Amino acid sequence: MPAGTEYPALVATGSTVFYTHSTNLSSEGESDLRITSLTFPQLHLRLPNTNDASALLRLFTDDRNVQHDKSCAGLDSSDAIEHLIKQWQVVDLPLQRANIVIEIDGKTVGTGGLGWIGIRKTDGKLIGDAGLMLDTCYRGSDYGYESLCMAIDHGFAVLGMDEIHIACVDANTAFKGLMNKKLGFPADAIEDKLFGNEWIWRITKDAWEDSTHSAQGRRSGDGSGTTTVGTSEILIVMMSIITILSWTYILLSPAAIPGGAFGPPKLRPLLVVRGVAGFFGIWGFYISLRYLALAEATLINFLAPILAALLLGLLPGQQRCSVAQILAALIAVIGVLCVLQPWSAHITNTPREHALAIGAALIGVFGGAVSFLTMSCLGEHVHPMTTVAYFAPICTLLSWASLIIQQQGLNFPSTAVGWLFVCVLGILGFAMHWLLAASLMTGDSKRALHIVNLQVVFAMLADKIVWRLEPGWWKFAGAALIVGSVIFVAAVKEPQGYTLVGEVDEEEKIETEDANH
Known part of the structure; x- marks a missing residue:
């Protein structure tokens, strides 16, 4: 669309086999995005607000959370966190980002979502860069896996992504284990000069829907992805x-x-x-x-x-x-x-x-x-x-x-x-x-x-x-x-x-x- 074109607000509500969502993203007025897990009813993904400042500051100043993520550099003060929240709250259409915070039992314990959204010039496909950070004490209970699955599925089904990319450094063995073993998608080696990432997972919409991690795969049970067997x-x-x-x-x-x-x-x-x-x-x-x-x-x-x-x-x-x-x-x-x-x-x-x-x-x-x-x-x-x-x-x-x-x-x-x-x-x-x-x-x-x-x-x-x-x-x-x-x-x-x-x-x-x- 030409410059100056007004984009309609992205409004949708729905329910899948493993989450419900309420999406109202508009460049005019207040936006809202809330995704609730049906597997863990206490788990929610939502847009950040000013009340999340102290929790986010604690999250970004814990070395165990940020030691492998150069994009978190400088987020070590109240002013920096306040600026970050304001940035995440701004909704531009077409979407440029869809950052969320992770809430468990009413407590903000992580961040995630799509930190960057853009059109690839070579083929015109809409690409989203996804990420996830979960406080250490909440790991090991499938909260991270479920949060990432909800963000990816919502990105494809509601936000209209054609591909979602996820990257990390080689030293981040915990996240590599989540992507390689739990999700099972192939990774490619890269040289990311900006953030130092060394591995990237490029997930297409078809590959995601065919996997057993997606709403469609969980519903039909006949996807070609890996299944967690006891x-x-x-x-x-x-x-x-x-x-x-x-x-x-x-x-x-x-x-x-x-x-x-x-x-x-x-x-x-x-x-x-x-x-x-x-x-x-x-x-x-x-x-x-x-x-x-x-x-x-x-x-x-x-x-x-x-x-x-x-x-x-x-x-x-x-x-x-x-x-x-x-x-x-x-x-x-x-x-x-x-x-x-x-x-x-x-x-x-x-x-x-x-x-x-x-x-x-x-x-x-x-x-x-x-x-x-x-x-x-x-x-x-x-x-x-x-x-x-x-x-x-x-x-x-x-x-x-x-x-x-x-x-x-x-x-x-x-x-x-x-x-x-x-x-x-x-x-x-x-x-x-x-x-x-x-x-x-x-x-x-x-x-x-x-x-x-x-x-x-x-x-x-x-x-x-x-x-x-x-x-x-x-x-x-x-x-x-x-x-x-x-x-x-x-x-x-x-x-x-x-x-x-x-x-x-x-x-x-x-x-x-x-x-x-």
């Missing part, structure tokens, strides 16, 4: 597939299975222990993945084989770990501390998220260690497939039990792609558990047990390539310490070192063989 549901589907495959193998190859389909009677209690411990091992690891980076969760899991070695040294008939092996274990623990960086945990996770993730990961470590221990003690007297056939159904039953205890509804994948991912996970999990059991139940399981830890290389590569998360020098150093200790324990030969395979004496071996005939 840990127990993943385990139920995956372990059901492994149960079917393992028992099919056993029933089709009875002659190859010593002790019958259920194994030797004397070893069945140990097989049950392996199943229960294995459940807690994999459950703890999956829970920790909800809040920790893949490499971080995997590295914590490295404590499992070390703990298994220490526990074996306490069993009758097993020799204690040598001094060199204990020192290697301590070096691995130091490596884990380097990866976790507890002195800067607030940067990547809230205290609540971090405590939950670490607690679950440690439960997984203990469960995994006991599982390794039982498989080593079973040795060659049980077919590896028998251990898998015990582990998978026990894990399935306990996953169902956890849902019942927590009184949670079922949240299985809602898309064909989601089901495909879980089915692939089940098939690969079947191969992994079979091969892992076979390697640990041989005569030289020490090297096999420690080779398991080389998965850190693949985990860190996945975090870098898939999730665009930079490990940083501390994590590289921690990984080097852990892998180095693993290689040392596996390579050093000692004449009277411990063995990770439970040796069964000849009399017990004969008794077991007699029981099989």
